[in-house]
Every structure is written in structure tokens, then in C-alpha cells.
Amino acid sequence: MTESTNTRRTPRYRGIFPVVPTTFTETGELDLSSQKRAVDFMIDAGSDGLCILANFSEQFSLSDDERELITRTVLEHVAGRVPVIVTTTHYGTSISAARSKRAQEQGAAMVMLMPPYHGATFRVPELQIYDFYARVSDAINIPIMIQDAPASGTPLSAAFLARMAREIEHVAYFKIETPGAANKLREMLRLAGDAVEGPWDGEEAITLLADLNAGATGSMTGGGYPDGIRPIIEAHREGRHDDAFAQYQKWLPLINHENRQAGMLACKALMKEGGVIACERPRHPLPMMHPDTRAELIAIARRLDPLVLHWGK
DSSP states (O other): OOOOOOOTTSOSSOEEOOBOOOOBOTTSOBOHHHHHHHHHHHHHTTOSOEEESSGGGTGGGOOHHHHHHHHHHHHHHHTTSSOEEEEOOOSSHHHHHHHHHHHHHHTOSEEEEOOSEETTTEEOOHHHHHHHHHHHHHHOSSOEEEEEOGGGOOOOOHHHHHHHHHHSTTEEEEEEOSTTHHHHHHHHHHHHGGGOSEEEEOGGGTTHHHHHHTTOOEEOOOSSOHHHHHHHHHHHHTTOHHHHHHHHHHHHHHHHHIIIIIGGGHHHHHHHHTTSOSOOOOOTTSOOOOHHHHHHHHHHHHHHOOGGGTTTO
16 A cells, blocks of 8 residues: 555546446346447447446346456457446455456456445444555555445545545545535545545536536446536536536436436436337336336437437437
8 A cells, every 4th residue: 555646637537437237138137238239329429438337237236247247248348449447346345356356357447436335234434444445455556436425324524535545545536426525525625635536426417517616527427328418527627617507507407307216227218218228127126217207208308319319220
């Protein structure tokens, strides 16, 4: 473990890195053909990179063998066209480290991990969280993104995140999805400075503009419409703040509907509607989206005409 020397001014990765959904057949098996088509669409739609095996990928429903198969399939199919972040979250430190090392060996550009947790009550103290990320860092030579999300139920203060950025070699990127994300980003950057190479937005871009104003250089959203999100990020980066606001205002109804109504199934519904994938079903026991919610999602999307609705037709 060594002191971080990352520079936030020249991040290795920035822009839009949406989550790739895991595609299943009607009976719940992996559909690797649709998986590859989803990846091709997301690259064609302007993604700067991709993330696999995240929560929006239904990673919690996959076996270890399936995780390995998806990782190998996606990385081989992408073939270096864009960088790929592999989520390696697990409660066990040694398992997370082994997953991360394996992802690096297969060509991952970065790994993303939530802090260790299990269920509604099993949490570990800061000392063990720090050691968890330090041991994963010692196992690899690629960046680590800490996913700070309510799903873990684990408070990660801005000061603690900043400390890990300064002290743990490969901890350099942070996906902030907690309430008050913009203020947390500001405080983390104030405390850690250049040790934070990549402060990122998440949560389906519902706080994107505020997070960009706070210093975010990347965003990890759902995978349905990267062609809508990318212009917002690029306009903001180039100082065209009125353009960024106008673009955000345009796409906000779809962003809101995904974040507050449709959730992780929005991406697959849009992809199925546009002929990208063969089946939009989640893996049991996750229920299908309510048909009225789906109909409203598609109606909102049609007003915006994202690539997803006609890529596969």
C-alpha cells in the first residue's frame, strides 16, 4: 500500500459509463447473444465506457460461474473498443480481491466495489472497510471505484472517502449516490484534492447537473440512452452551461421515470422495444415492470427518440 499519486486534472476515464444489463431468456438462462447486442448498442449510442455486473445488472442473482462467463464474454466482445469497469463487490475481502485480480487479468480497466455488507444489519466498522479496500488495492494494478450507495446501508463520510483516496494506492474513483451527493462530492474534493482522480455521479443521472457543478467528471447511469446523457456531460465540460441545462431539462422526464418508477428494468424494456435484446424479463424473483409503468416509459422515450428505440429494427 502506497500513497496515491493520482491527478484529478487528467483522469484516465471520464464521461458516460452506463451499466450493461444482464440479459436472460424467457426461462431465466443467460442470453449471451442479446448480451453482445446490448453492448454493441451501448457503444454505438456514444458510451465512453461500460460497467458490467453492477446492481442494475442484477448481479445479486448471478452464480459465480455466470459472473465469470459474462465477464469473459463482454470483455472479449468489446475487444478494447471502450474501457470496461467490472463490479467485484462481495462481503468477503479475499473473494473481492480475487474477483478484482481476475477481472484485471481479463482486461478490465477498473473495478467497482461497494463496502462489505450483508442483508439489512450485517455491517463492519471503518477500520475493516479501510482494510478491505487496501487489500483489494494490493491485489491489483488498476483503479478502484468505491460505490457509495444507499443499498449497502453503510455510511461513508466525505472525510473517510478522502482519507482512502489519499492513502490507498489504487482507490481513485468514487461513484456517489447518497442523498446530498453534490455536497458530498464538494467536501470530498476539498479534503482530498488531486488524490480523487474521478468524482462520479450515479443513480440514473437524477442528480447529474448538480453533481457536474460540484466537480463530477463522469457518470454511471442505466444503459438505455447514453446518447441523451453524453451531450449534457460534454456541454458542461466545455463550459456551455446553458446548453447543458437545456439538454438536462429535455431528458429529465425520462431520467426521472427511470429513477423513480421503472428502476433497473427501464433499460431492458427500452432495449426490447427497440429490438436490441430478445427478452426484457428480470431473473426470478424480481417481478416484471407494471405494464402501465412500461407504457409510460416508452411514451416518454418516444418524445425524445433515443437510438435505443430503432437500433435493432
